[in-house]
Amino acid sequence: MSKSNVETHTLSVLVDNEPGVLARVVGLFSGRGYNIESLTVAEVAHAEHLSRITIVTSGTPEAIEQISHQLDRLVPVHTVTDLTLAGNSIERELAMVKVRGRGENRVEAMRLADAFRARVIDASTESFVFELTGRPDKIDQFVELMRPIGLVEVSRTGIAAISRGPEQM
Amino acid sequence: MMREMSGAEMVVEALKDQGVDVVFGYPGGAVLPIYDAIFHQNSVRHILVRHEQGASHAAEGYARSSGKVGVLLVTSGPGATNAVTGLTDALMDSVPLVCITGQVPTHLIGSDAFQECDTTGITRHCTKHNYLVKRIEDLPRVLHEAFYVAKAGRPGPVVIDIPKDVQFALGTYTGPKNVQHKTYQPKLKGDMDKIRQALALIAKAKKPIFYTGGGIINSGPAASALLREFVGLTGIPITSTLMGLGAYPASGKNWLGMLGMHGTYEANNAMHGCDLMIAVGARFDDRITGRLDAFSPGSTKIHIDIDPSSINKNVKVDLGIIGDCAHVLEDMVRLWRTEAMSADKGALAAWWRQIDEWRERKSLAFQNSAKKIKPQHAIQRLYELTRDRKPYITTEVGQHQMWAAQHYHFEEPNHWMTSGGLGTMGYGLPAAIGVQLAHRDALVIDIAGEASILMNMQEMSTAAQYRLPVKIFILNNEYMGMVRQWQELLHGGRYSESYSEALPDFVKLAEAYGAHGIRCSDPSKLDDAIREMIDHPGAVIFDCVVDKAENCFPMIPSGKAHNEMILAELADDAGIEIGSVIDEKGKMLV
Ligand SMILES: Cc1cc2nc3c(=O)[nH]c(=O)nc-3n(C[C@H](O)[C@H](O)[C@H](O)COP(=O)(O)OP(=O)(O)OC[C@H]3O[C@@H](n4cnc5c(N)ncnc54)[C@H](O)[C@@H]3O)c2cc1C
Numbered sequence: 001m002s003k004s005n006v007e008t009h010t011l012s013v014l015v016d017n018e019p020g021v022l023a024r025v026v027g028l029f030s031g032r033g034y035n036i037e038s039l040t041v042a043e044v045a046h047a048e049h050l051s052r053i054t055i056v057t058s059g060t061p062e063a064i065e066q067i068s069h070q071l072d073r074l075v076p077v078h079t080v081t082d083l084t085l086a087g088n089s090i091e092r093e094l095a096m097v098k099v100r101g102r103g104e105n106r107v108e109a110m111r112l113a114d115a116f117r118a119r120v121i122d123a124s125t126e127s128f129v130f131e132l133t134g135r136p137d138k139i140d141q142f143v144e145l146m147r148p149i150g151l152v153e154v155s156r157t158g159i160a161a162i163s164r165g166p167e168q169m
Numbered sequence: 170m171m172r173e174m175s176g177a178e179m180v181v182e183a184l185k186d187q188g189v190d191v192v193f194g195y196p197g198g199a200v201l202p203i204y205d206a207i208f209h210q211n212s213v214r215h216i217l218v219r220h221e222q223g224a225s226h227a228a229e230g231y232a233r234s235s236g237k238v239g240v241l242l243v244t245s246g247p248g249a250t251n252a253v254t255g256l257t258d259a260l261m262d263s264v265p266l267v268c269i270t271g272q273v274p275t276h277l278i279g280s281d282a283f284q285e286c287d288t289t290g291i292t293r294h295c296t297k298h299n300y301l302v303k304r305i306e307d308l309p310r311v312l313h314e315a316f317y318v319a320k321a322g323r324p325g326p327v328v329i330d331i332p333k334d335v336q337f338a339l340g341t342y343t344g345p346k347n348v349q350h351k352t353y354q355p356k357l358k359g360d361m362d363k364i365r366q367a368l369a370l371i372a373k374a375k376k377p378i379f380y381t382g383g384g385i386i387n388s389g390p391a392a393s394a395l396l397r398e399f400v401g402l403t404g405i406p407i408t409s410t411l412m413g414l415g416a417y418p419a420s421g422k423n424w425l426g427m428l429g430m431h432g433t434y435e436a437n438n439a440m441h442g443c444d445l446m447i448a449v450g451a452r453f454d455d456r457i458t459g460r461l462d463a464f465s466p467g468s469t470k471i472h473i474d475i476d477p478s479s480i481n482k483n484v485k486v487d488l489g490i491i492g493d494c495a496h497v498l499e500d501m502v503r504l505w506r507t508e509a510m511s512a513d514k515g516a517l518a519a520w521w522r523q524i525d526e527w528r529e530r531k532s533l534a535f536q537n538s539a540k541k542i543k544p545q546h547a548i549q550r551l552y553e554l555t556r557d558r559k560p561y562i563t564t565e566v567g568q569h570q571m572w573a574a575q576h577y578h579f580e581e582p583n584h585w586m587t588s589g590g591l592g593t594m595g596y597g598l599p600a601a602i603g604v605q606l607a608h609r610d611a612l613v614i615d616i617a618g619e620a621s622i623l624m625n626m627q628e629m630s631t632a633a634q635y636r637l638p639v640k641i642f643i644l645n646n647e648y649m650g651m652v653r654q655w656q657e658l659l660h661g662g663r664y665s666e667s668y669s670e671a672l673p674d675f676v677k678l679a680e681a682y683g684a685h686g687i688r689c690s691d692p693s694k695l696d697d698a699i700r701e702m703i704d705h706p707g708a709v710i711f712d713c714v715v716d717k718a719e720n721c722f723p724m725i726p727s728g729k730a731h732n733e734m735i736l737a738e739l740a741d742d743a744g745i746e747i748g749s750v751i752d753e754k755g756k757m758l759v
């Protein structure tokens with residue numbers, strides 16, 4: 001398949017929260033050679049044993065259609081929604097960013113954090129841990145700004161997504 | 170029905186409730202409680218195979234020839250891993266199986282216990298679905314659900330892994346009633362608007378063709394009957410994949426023969442030149458399409474399939490109809506009749522004239538010989554001498570498999586069992602055993618190669634134990650002929666390791682297994698020898714010594730289009746170098 005028209009899509013997959021379900025989904029991607037750029041999973045309805053897996057993947061439109069069908073074919077999968085195709089989704093990611101430094105660097109880090117609405121969730125005399133929620137590109141940007149100031153490390157959750165408006169996905 | 174019983178007893182009870190009469194299996198430590206439960210009853214018959222791979226193919230043969238779910242029972246660790254090839258085979262060819270595996274007790278899982286393996290992990294990729302049952306309360310539901318999942322929608326294999334402590338545990342058994350799967354409910358009826366659109370396209374097509382596949386067989390005899398009716402009503406030519414042979418009768422007037430890599434000249438050219446392709450239960454496999462960008466370039470494509478992921482997977486189609494092909498064909502036939510639709514008869518007549526010209530090339534013809542038995546001739550004679558018995562044919566994998574597909578002609582569905590998707594050598598004998606158990610009085614023949622048959626030869630012992638009169642018809646060319654053919658095409662005829670060295674004496678081998686052995690190498694004695702095989706009441710191994718050099722044609726070389734076939738006459742021409750047919754890009758393909 002040609003690589004020319006590769007797109008990035010966010011798929012929201014509602015599954016039965018049973019043992020092995022994540023392995024099934026991840027194994028499908030590796031077994032068929034699809035990409036995973038981001039993957040998040042958590043239970044979303046305890047009583048019904050439902051989990052939502054949000055996957056960001058890339059491929060040609062045909063490949064992405066095939067990925068959706070292959071996911072839908074898995075027995076414990078309830079629904080697969082291509083949020084990018086639906087075109088009205090909100091995507092968020094949470095990041096924790098550790099920065100080390102003293103003096104002017106420390107002040108600069110705080111200033112930037114303020115501008116990005118990042119919160120300080122841990123501090124020592126020579127470090128901060130910031131918590132930041134937003135679109136992935138916003139987090140990328142924040143991390144890049146922190147790099148020269150004294151970036152130590154980053155932990156990100158991957159993307160969670162939901163559709164806008166009153167309807168279910 | 171609710172009753173207290175052990176997990177092992179539940180397994181047997183569920184098999185009874187699911188209407189299972191035969192289970193193929195092999196015992197071991199982790200399934201002993203289930204074997205004990207089998208010992209205590211008479212409604213489910215256990216067939217002891219000689220290797221778990223044999224159990225899996227026997228269950229496939231049973232399932233494919235009867236339309237029922239095939240069941241196998243194996244122990245943990247090596248029992249489960251030995252079954253993996255058959256599970257993968259069943260996944261590729263959409264065969265409904267339930268495979269019950271024993272597992273070490275729950276408290277030992279993960280400790281590298283004796284004969285422990287991660288069965289659900291290993292089989293996740295080669296099953297439609299699998300279960301590890303850790304609680305006795307879940308067992309009855311899982312057992313019934315497994316049968317449902319195996320046969321619903323696009324059929325496939327399902328594994329149920331049951332730890333030994335769960336087999337011993339006591340619980341309440343519930344019957345199959347009301348087992349409704351939460352998520353898995355495949356759509357059977359096609360979208361009526363799309364069906365109408367399809368009919369409109371069919372009515373105005375000038376050069377239409379039906380391209381049908383294993384989905385018709387999967388759907389059941391009703392689908393074949395409806396297909397025959399619809400083809401008859403419209404007068405459209407029809408070809409089928411290897412997996413769909415028999416859905417439309419080979420004697421039918423619209424039959425073009427099989428298509429694809431070793432398909433007929435007329436089928437492949439008609440696919441290439443058609444203006445409307447109606448694909449029904451076929452998955453556009455690479456053996457069919459050849460070079461994708463040159464596949465039937467000028468046609469509008471309709472695809473009827475129960476699995477949405479089959480549609481647009483390899484080939485983009487114009488109209489995809491998701492549903493069971495029997496349901497969709499029923500709607501099509503009904504609407505075609507009630508709305509008094511008709512095909513473009515004038516255009517079809519011209520199309521048939523074109524097809525008849527292609528037919529004139531007689532692409533399955535071969536040079537017969539009075540000295541050596543030609544393999545194609547052997548199959549033709551086998552066909553002529555057995556056709557009135559309506560036999561069930563299984564095959565191994567290789568040239569003999571393709572010659573069987575080309576020269577044995579099928580009139581009914583479910584009479585042709587072959588490993589298409591995975592191409593598993595060693596499939597045919599155990600599959601024949603499974604078929605024979607589903608059809609006790611039928612003539613069952615495994616058309617084999619001398620290399621393939623050795624892969625599951627041990628199953629002769631199973632045939633002996635249960636007095637199964639399977640006939641193994643070996644086209645013995647002393648080569649892994651299909652490999653040799655490709656070495657001629659791709660590697661300058663350097664026959665690296667493709668010679669069948671040190672073969673056993675198949676006649677003596679037959680006798681060693683308590684069967685009858687026949688050898689024939691003389692074309693003039695072939696008919697009598699075949700009659701001897703059919704008339705023998707027990708199992709037979711027939712060593713048919715054939716011309717070693719014969720290759721299987723016609724052939725679309727890999728990386729080529731449908732209209733670039735190699736025909737036998739061409740290949741025999743001294744001027745054509747067979748090794749030069751495939752280009753560098755084609756060599757990468759298999
Ligand atoms: C050595 C060798 C050579 C081969 N050469 C050829 C060749 O020349 N020609 C050839 O045809 N094959 C050949 N094959 C076989 C080939 O590899 C494939 O197995 C075969 O072509 C697939 O057949 P199919 O498309 O009918 O699909 P199947 O594998 O039978 O799949 C069935 C399709 O039908 C759908 N389906 C299932 N149930 C239903 C239902 N109820 N309603 C509607 N749809 C349903 C499924 O979703 C699937 O898409 C060869 C194999 C070997 C080993």
Ligand SMILES: Cc1ncc(C[n+]2csc(CCOP(=O)(O)OP(=O)(O)O)c2C)c(N)n1
Nearest residue numbers: 567568569594618619620621648649650651
């Ligand atoms: C288990 C397995 N291993 C290897 C192959 C590759 N392979 C395909 S055909 C073939 C040769 C088969 O030889 P034989 O059974 O004698 O059949 P022939 O082609 O000679 O008719 C081989 C090795 C396969 N299909 N299956």
Ligand SMILES: [Mg+2]
Nearest residue numbers: 618619648650
């Ligand atoms: Mg051979």
